[in-house]
Amino acid sequence: xxxxxxxxxxxxxxxxxxxxxxxxxxxxxxxxxxxxxxxxxxxxxxxxxxxxxxxxxxxxxxxxxxxxxxxxxxxxxxxxxxxxxxxxxxxxxxxxxxxxxxxxxxxxxxxxxxxxxxxxxxxxxxxxxxxxxxxxxxxxxxxxxxxxxxxxxxxxxxxxxxxxxxxxxxxxxxxxxxxxxxxxxxxxxxxxxxxxxxxxxxxxxxxxxxxxxxxxxxxxxxxxxxxxxxxxxxxxxxxxxxxxxxxxxxxxxxxxxxxxxxxxxxxxxxxxxxxxxxxxxxxxxxxxxxxx
Amino acid sequence: xxxxxxxxxxxxxxxxxxxxxxxxxxxxxxxxxxxxxxxxxxxxxxxxxxxxxxxxxxxxxxxxxxxxxxxxxxxxxxxxxxxxxxxxxxxxxxxxxxxxxxxxxxxxxxxxxxxxxxxxxxxxxxxxxxxxxxxxxxxxxxxxxxxxxxxxxxxxxxxxxxxxxxxxxxxxxxxxxxxxxxxxxxxxxxxxxxxxxxxxxxxxxxxxxxxxxxxxxxxxxxxxxxxxxxxxxxxxxxxxxxxxxxxxxxxxxxxxxxxxxxxxxxxxxxxxxxxxxxxxxxxxxxxxxxxxxxxxxxxxxxxxxxxxxxxxx
Numbered sequence: 286x287x288x289x290x291x292x293x294x295x296x297x298x299x300x301x302x303x304x305x306x307x308x309x310x311x312x313x314x315x316x317x318x319x320x321x322x323x324x325x326x327x328x329x330x331x332x333x334x335x336x337x338x339x340x341x342x343x344x345x346x347x348x349x350x351x352x353x354x355x356x357x358x359x360x361x362x363x364x365x366x367x368x369x370x371x372x373x374x375x376x377x378x379x380x381x382x383x384x385x386x387x388x389x390x391x392x393x394x395x396x397x398x399x400x401x402x403x404x405x406x407x408x409x410x411x412x413x414x415x416x417x418x419x420x421x422x423x424x425x426x427x428x429x430x431x432x433x434x435x436x437x438x439x440x441x442x443x444x445x446x447x448x449x450x451x452x453x454x455x456x457x458x459x460x461x462x463x464x465x466x467x468x469x470x471x472x473x474x475x476x477x478x479x480x481x482x483x484x485x486x487x488x489x490x491x492x493x494x495x496x497x498x499x500x501x502x503x504x505x506x507x508x509x510x511x512x513x514x515x516x517x518x519x520x521x522x523x524x525x526x527x528x529x530x531x532x533x534x535x536x537x538x539x540x541x542x543x544x545x546x547x548x549x550x551x552x553x554x555x556x557x558x559x560x561x562x563x564x565x566x567x568x569x570x571x572x573x574x575x576x577x
Numbered sequence: 578x579x580x581x582x583x584x585x586x587x588x589x590x591x592x593x594x595x596x597x598x599x600x601x602x603x604x605x606x607x608x609x610x611x612x613x614x615x616x617x618x619x620x621x622x623x624x625x626x627x628x629x630x631x632x633x634x635x636x637x638x639x640x641x642x643x644x645x646x647x648x649x650x651x652x653x654x655x656x657x658x659x660x661x662x663x664x665x666x667x668x669x670x671x672x673x674x675x676x677x678x679x680x681x682x683x684x685x686x687x688x689x690x691x692x693x694x695x696x697x698x699x700x701x702x703x704x705x706x707x708x709x710x711x712x713x714x715x716x717x718x719x720x721x722x723x724x725x726x727x728x729x730x731x732x733x734x735x736x737x738x739x740x741x742x743x744x745x746x747x748x749x750x751x752x753x754x755x756x757x758x759x760x761x762x763x764x765x766x767x768x769x770x771x772x773x774x775x776x777x778x779x780x781x782x783x784x785x786x787x788x789x790x791x792x793x794x795x796x797x798x799x800x801x802x803x804x805x806x807x808x809x810x811x812x813x814x815x816x817x818x819x820x821x822x823x824x825x826x827x828x829x830x831x832x833x834x835x836x837x838x839x840x841x842x843x844x845x846x847x848x849x850x851x852x853x854x855x856x857x858x859x860x861x862x863x864x865x866x867x868x869x870x871x872x873x874x875x876x877x878x879x880x881x882x883x884x885x886x887x888x889x890x
Contacts, residue, residue, distance in 0.1 A: 415595025418867040422829040423847065427603060427859050430851050431614060507720055511833050514722055515848050530722060538741075541730050548723030556718035563714070 312568055318561030325554055329374045336368040339524045351542055358542040360533060369524040370547045376513075376525035377506045377554060380440055384505035385498045387444045392451025393494060397482055399452060400459025410456075413449035421446035422508055426517050434520045439512060443505045454497045458490045492569035499562030503555045510551050526551045578882065585878055589871045596867045597649075600860050601642055605634075615658065615854045631658060632857070654861035659853050664861040667846060674744045675842035678765065678834065679827055681758045686766040686773060687820065693770075694777020694816075695804060698785060701778075709774060716771025721830045725764035725837035732760060742839035757840075765834040769823045776819040780812035787811075813884050821877035828866050 309316040328335065342362040351358040357366040399406040416424070421443070428442035462468060463486070471481055512518030513527025521528055526547040533543030612629035613620065620628075628634075633641050648655065654664035697709035733741040739760055745753040784790065785808055793803045835844035843862060850858035 411591050412595055412599075414592050415599055418592050418596050418871050419599070419863055420825055420828040420866055420870065422832055423863055423866055426832075426847065426851050427600070427863060430854055430856065430859055431604060503718070508829075510720055511722070511829075514833060515836060515851070517848070517851050530726075537726060537729075538734055541726065541734075544726045545723070545730075548720060548726065551720050552715075552718050552723055555720075556715065559714065559717055 312564045314560040315564030315568065318557045318559070318564060321553065321557035322561065325374055325557070326378065328371055329378060332368075332371045332375070336371040337365050339364065339368040339372040341365070350540075351546075357546045358540065360529075360540065360543045361536050366529070366543050366546055369529050370526070370550055373524045373526045373529055373547055374550065374554070376436070376519055376523060377509060377551065379436070380443065380509040381502040381506040381554075381558065383440045384443045384447060385502035387440070388447040388451050388501050389494055389498045391444070392448050392497075393455055393487075393490065395448065396452040396455025396490070397459055397487065400456040400463065401478070401482055401486070406456075409452075413452055416446060417449045419446065421504075422511055425508060425512055426515070429512065429517050434518075436519050436523075439509060439518050442512075443508050447501050447505065451494070451497055451501065454493050455490050458493055459486055462486050462489045496562055496566045496570055499558055499565060503558040503562065506551065506555055506558070581882075582879055585875055589875060592871055593864075593868060596864065597646060598642075600863050601645060604856055604860070605638060605641075615856055617854065628658065631656070649864065654864070655857035657850075657858050658855050664857050667858060668843065668861060668865055671841060671843050671846045673746060673842075674840045675831055675835070675844060677744075677747065677754070677758060678761055678831060678840060678842060681755075681762040682766045682769065682827060683820075685762045686769040686823075689766075690770040690773035691777050691809075691816065694774040695781055695809060697774065697778040698781030699800075699804060701782060706778075709778065713771040713775045713778075716767045716774075719767050721764055721768070721833045722837050724767050725761070725834060728760045728764055729838075742837075744838075744840040744842070757838075761834050761838045761840060764837065765827065765830045768830070769826055772819055772823050772826070773816065777812070777816050780815040781808055784808045784812045810884075814881060817877055817880055817884060821874050824873045825870055828870060 342364055343359075344362070346359045349359040351366075357370060359365055360369070395409060399409050424446045425439075425442040428445065429438055432438045468481070468485055471485055476485075509518060509525070510527035510530070513525045514531045516531060518527055519525050521532070529547045530544050533540065533547075537544055612625050612632065612634050615632075616625045616628045633644065636644075645655070652665055654668065656662070657664055657667060660667070693709050693712075697706040700706050729741055732739050740757055744757050747754045781804075790803060790808055793807050794800075798807075831842070832844035832847055834840070835842045836848055839845075843865070846858065847862050849855075850862070
């Protein structure tokens with residue numbers, strides 16, 4: 286083995302484009318997932334310029350099949366399904382990212398404490414088991430029943446059932462890291478609990494946490510759409526994918542596009558997030574990747 | 578063995594207690610006056626007071642909890658606010674469609690997913706494997722209602738092979754009953770199939786790499802025999818585990834599937850109750866669904882002993 290770098294190696298290191306190409310070849314799922322997501326975010330941000338008014342009703346144009354100028358057709362009020370779908374992406378993205386961020390933060394804090402302090406662990410994990418026993422969509426529905434509908438409530442109602450899943454992941458990492466000799470030696474050296482948790486244990490939980498967060502994001506988008514579809518999600522006047530589908534139900538047999546198009550958008554978005562998650566898992570957490 | 582089953586049974590009690598406490602205090606700790614929220618936005622003071630009296634919200638909170646739990650243990654789940662019928666009876670009336678749908682989905686999913694997973698593992702890294710894994714990745718992303726409506730559109734509206742929506746009780750005959758369940762089971766089962774197929778493949782791959790499989794192969798046993806008898810049986814523990822985990826997915830999906838296909842089951846009951854803010858029904862349903870899930874997990878845990886004699890308790 287030689288330590289002298291060949292010219293080819295130097296070139297590969299030098300060119301960022303070539304490096305990116307290698308990264309894409311090694312992990313195509315991360316690439317495809319992020320490109321799809323970025324495209325969706327861009328579309329959402331550009332909504333005011335690319336899409337028309339999602340609320341404008343035009344009875345003359347009721348139930349038009351997809352054609353010029355309504356690419357995705359119109360619904361029973363003559364509203365443009367394309368505009369509504371583009372604006373609906375906002376709700377899904379906001380809910381997905383907000384739920385992923387919030388449940389990761391809460392789950393991380395609870396998981397760290399549970400994995401590290403045995404006495405608190407027993408109590409909190411029983412509570413988590415209880416929450417996990419309730420199907421998440423039902424729990425969210427019950428929470429929403431008790432409050433006035435709104436985007437914030439929907440996010441909170443999805444975060445609560447997702448937290449235990451994050452806690453389980455973080456806790457299991459903490460338990461295994463805690464038994465490592467370097468942690469024991471830090472304890473023996475008199476490191477304070479807080480510092481030990483933040484400096485020695487927390488960094489190890491980040492990779493599985495990020496992977497878990499992408500799955501939470503995907504599941505939150507599906508739950509939000511499901512809740513809106515059932516009439517228990519964001520208020521019906523907000524065009525979210527679930528709401529568009531729910532409103533398309535009555536005329537489904539004549540105008541299936543107002544269900545298929547937002548549905549396909551949702552499926553592709555969730556697929557993109559999942560692909561990103563699978564790719565990150567393979568890259569960040571090889572142990573887990575081998576198991577699946 | 579008996580001791581183990583008893584121990585697992587006892588372990589379900591704290592979980593159910595947590596569920597009960599959670600569901601109970603959810604209503605009481607919700608912001609604002611629960612009676613006012615349940616009575617609706619334009620309720621009069623008397624209507625609110627009536628709701629409060631009906632739910633027993635005017636009594637001390639601990640007393641309410643004890644009365645509620647004691648009632649449930651005797652099979653009394655409270656009374657619906659709107660129909661004034663006992664919640665227990667309402668649930669029993671709607672049980673058949675939901676149980677039928679869940680069992681048929683389970684059957685469809687397992688019958689499709691396990692062969693697919695075995696096939697993918699056997700032909701690992703070949704085209705069949707890629708197709709199955711591609712299906713699995715797609716399956717995770719498919720919303721139940723999208724699959725449901727696509728199936729209805731293709732097989733009921735366009736081809737006219739199966740009924741569009743609705744449910745026929747088993748008492749009306751086997752075929753009318755089954756006919757109504759085919760599309761909903763497929764729609765609800767897609768994600769579940771993806772999950773089972775993926776685990777089956779992973780678990781089979783692990784087992785197929787073992788020495789005794791090579792031995793079985795090299796002594797000339799038929800491939801089918803090696804795959805199904807030697808490999809699948811030993812790969813079954815993770816598969817059964819994931820079938821159990823997936824029950825949660827199924828229960829959540831039931832609520833949406835029943836709405837798409839207009840099936841008058843527990844899912845419809847839940848949605849109707851939510852829209853009318855009939856909280857006693859929602860409460861009762863959560864307890865029933867959670868209990869079902871806990872019970873399934875218990876059965877799964879016990880089944881390990883039979884699937885893998887090495888597991889002893």
